[in-house]
Amino acid sequence: xxxxxxxxxxxxxxxxxxxxxxxxxxxxxxxxxxxxxxxxxxxxxxxxxxxxxxxxxxxxxxxxxxxxxxxxxxxxxxxxxxxxxxxxxxxxxxxxxxxxxxxxxxxxxxxxxxx
Amino acid sequence: xxxxxxxxxxxxxxxxxxxxxxxxxxxxxxxxxxxxxxxxxxxxxxxxxxxxxxxxxxxxxxxxxxxxxxxxxxxxxxxxxxxxxxxxxxxxxxxxxxxxxxxxxxxxxxx
Numbered sequence: 001x002x003x004x005x006x007x008x009x010x011x012x013x014x015x016x017x018x019x020x021x022x023x024x025x026x027x028x029x030x031x032x033x034x035x036x037x038x039x040x041x042x043x044x045x046x047x048x049x050x051x052x053x054x055x056x057x058x059x060x061x062x063x064x065x066x067x068x069x070x071x072x073x074x075x076x077x078x079x080x081x082x083x084x085x086x087x088x089x090x091x092x093x094x095x096x097x098x099x100x101x102x103x104x105x106x107x108x109x110x111x112x113x114x115x
Numbered sequence: 116x117x118x119x120x121x122x123x124x125x126x127x128x129x130x131x132x133x134x135x136x137x138x139x140x141x142x143x144x145x146x147x148x149x150x151x152x153x154x155x156x157x158x159x160x161x162x163x164x165x166x167x168x169x170x171x172x173x174x175x176x177x178x179x180x181x182x183x184x185x186x187x188x189x190x191x192x193x194x195x196x197x198x199x200x201x202x203x204x205x206x207x208x209x210x211x212x213x214x215x216x217x218x219x220x221x222x223x224x225x226x
Contacts, residue, residue, distance in 0.1 A: 004158070033213070040124070042117075042204070042216040043159070090158055103149055104214065106158030 003027050006091050006107035013081050013114055021076040021110045023091030030096035032074040033104065034066060037088045049074060050096065078112075086114045118142045119207050121217035129225055134192040136220050138205030141186065145207035149214060150179060150190050153202040162203075163190070195224045 004025045013019040023032065031050050035043035047056045049068045063085070065077040078085055088111050092104040120139045128134045138148075146167040151159035165172040165179045165188065172179050178191045192199055202221050206214040 006158075040218065042119070042218045045213055045215075048213060092158070102147065102208065103161035103164060104151075104159075106151075106160065108156070108158050 004091060004093055004105050004107035006089075006110050008110060009108060010111045011113070013078075013112065015083065015114055016080045019078050019081055019112070021078075021089050021091075021112070023074045023076070023107055024072050025074075025093045025105075026072070027093055027105060028071060029093035029105070030071075031094045032068060033090075033092040033094070034064075034074070034076050035090040035092065037090055037109075043090055046076070081112070081114045083114050086112055088112075116141070117217075118145075119205055119215050119217040121203075121205055121220050123220050124218070125221040125223070127223045127225065128195050130197055131194045134190075134195045134199065134222055134224065136190040136192075136203050136205075136222065138188045138190075138217055139186060140188075140207050142207070142209065142215075143186070144209040145215075146210065147208045148179070148181060148188050149206045149208075150177075151204040151206060151216075152199075153204060153219070159204055192222075195222075197224045197226050200224050 007022050033048040034046045037043040046060045067075045088109045090109045091107040094102050094104045118141050149164040150162040152162045153159040163174050163177045165181050181188045202219045204219045205217040208214040
């Protein structure tokens with residue numbers, strides 16, 4: 001049973017054309033994360049939500065935005081994708097901070113290509 | 116400056132032998148450590164974790180060892196199986212918060 005679902009699995013967008021990636025979860029977890037992963041590198045946290053509280057990483061470019069309209073859904077908006085934004089984007093959830101066993105549950109990722 | 120480092124990009128072992136994957140960290144505030152496994156075209160999946168109050172945690176064939184003084188942890192897989200071939204990520208967090216990941220080690224288990 002898929003618990004964290006990302007759509008689409010593959011996305012091709014044009015340079016500078018806004019694109020939205022989506023993530024949904026059936027786990028009812030408080031926390032949702034967006035990671036960017038480039039080839040052979042560590043997943044890099046872009047931002048996360050604790051419930052509706054948005055937490056941006058200091059080095060996340062302004063080009064990246066996020067929305068969480070409800071517990072189940074979270075979106076990643078890239079306002080003007082550049083060639084350097086081509087990557088795997090991973091959505092993850094966890095039960096919440098301050099809780100032991102705070103492992104994250106990841107979706108399958110969206111592979112973004114910028115042409 | 117990378118706070119979690121996996122210095123071996125790849126590791127190859129024979130089926131049935133032990134696989135040892137290593138991870139070093141620099142932030143002494145990290146108090147919870149996790150290992151994730153990732154198959155191609157899939158997201159990482161949680162494998163095993165350890166709290167800083169322990170030095171060992173075991174789950175079946177998988178054991179994680181933590182050496183806080185050396186800021187080092189390792190994942191042992193015994194015996195290794197071909198299905199264990201994947202990328203393994205080490206991750207660390209402080210105060211049970213967000214995790215910082217290493218670059219991963221690609222494990223290949225040969226039949």
